[in-house]
Amino acid sequence: MPIPLCGFIRRRNSSVNDQDEEKKKEKEKSIEQKLKKDKKLHALTHKIPVIGSGESGKSTLIKQMQILYINGFTKEERKEKVLPIRKNIRDGILSICCAMSKIDPPVSLGDPSLQPSYDYITTVVAHLDESSDYPEIFYQHAEKLWKDEGVQMCFKRANEYQLIDSAGYFLDKCSTVAQVDYLPDDQDILRCRVLTSGIFETIFNVGKVRFHMYDVGGQKYERRKWIQVRSNSHNLRFLPKEGDNRQASDAVTRSVSLFQVLHDVTAVIFVVACSSYDSTMRESAGENRLKESIELFGEMWDNRFLSNTSIILFLNKQDLFEDKILHGTTKLETYFPAFDKYKVSATAMKEANEPEMLCRAKCFVRDQFMAISNRNADNTRRCYPHYTTAVDTNNIKRVFADCQNMLQRVYMAKMNML
Incomplete structure (x- = not known):
């Protein structure tokens, strides 16, 4: 008698369906767990x-973030900075020498016997290949000229021409940098000036919090890309986080649209060189650097893509700013006449615990930016000012620690958790 198969087939199909249902539930559970994990990670x-x-x-x-939170610089990374640092020396002494005859009134060499060194710098060095190292004789001429009284006089008038801030620092170390086995230390790397072109991303962890920090090129021709928030592609660099086995020199790159960078940001750090109040733009002669920064800040504050985003204002280069205000020959009121009648409260003076002139100057520059942020401030965004010296690791560590609590509060406010 044949065995009826219909019940068997029905039970088998039921078993298969149960297995499919279990797999479906497991998959949904896995997806739900991943979503929770991603949400927690996002937070x-x-x-x-x-x-x-x-x-x-x-x-x-x-760079300070790499020193503080990404185990510093590898030996290979330090070696990679040798040529750029030597180029900083070349650019520094060349800029000073070329400016001596152009500033008004012009400056002459204190020691006429150094004319051959001056001629070498302004003729031969000006045409040396920037992609290769410089001959030993270059450093000898540069060191001699740097000690000259006339060159020093021109250096003190650096606001009248274009000179990188680190020129004096590296010219003081000329003989050290010239050595064959020279390896830059942290301070050398921090002060090394290399033009940023494009957008570079640094990823690091502070405790359980991950930071994605984007270094955006600031020259005017670079800013056209990000003020208008076009979706052109830019290279981004990933540096290893704590515990990552990759070396920092193994950084990988990928292309991403600028819109992606500005999308869903926690806050923006806006950096201004306060010491630039008496200087003009490198790419736009005659335009005051600090005034241009104030204008740029206004553009960013009013940018529709950042309408709900707070800005952390880093009033940077306080070391150079203090030196100019207290000991320099250029006065802030010459470039910003409103400073002449600017007053600060006795309470602010007492809390600052510094010379009155310096306190007034710092508060005046800060208030130029705060006036913009106060125009249309609301509960969803604010401007948080900090006085910084980016080459001072301890200063940046302290300021960034202050910023972390603020960033968490900003994020929680965005999520309506406060």
């Missing part, structure tokens, strides 16, 4: 573009 992640005019100290700030 512990801050995206922070670092924006500002050229030479304001943005890249230096990013």
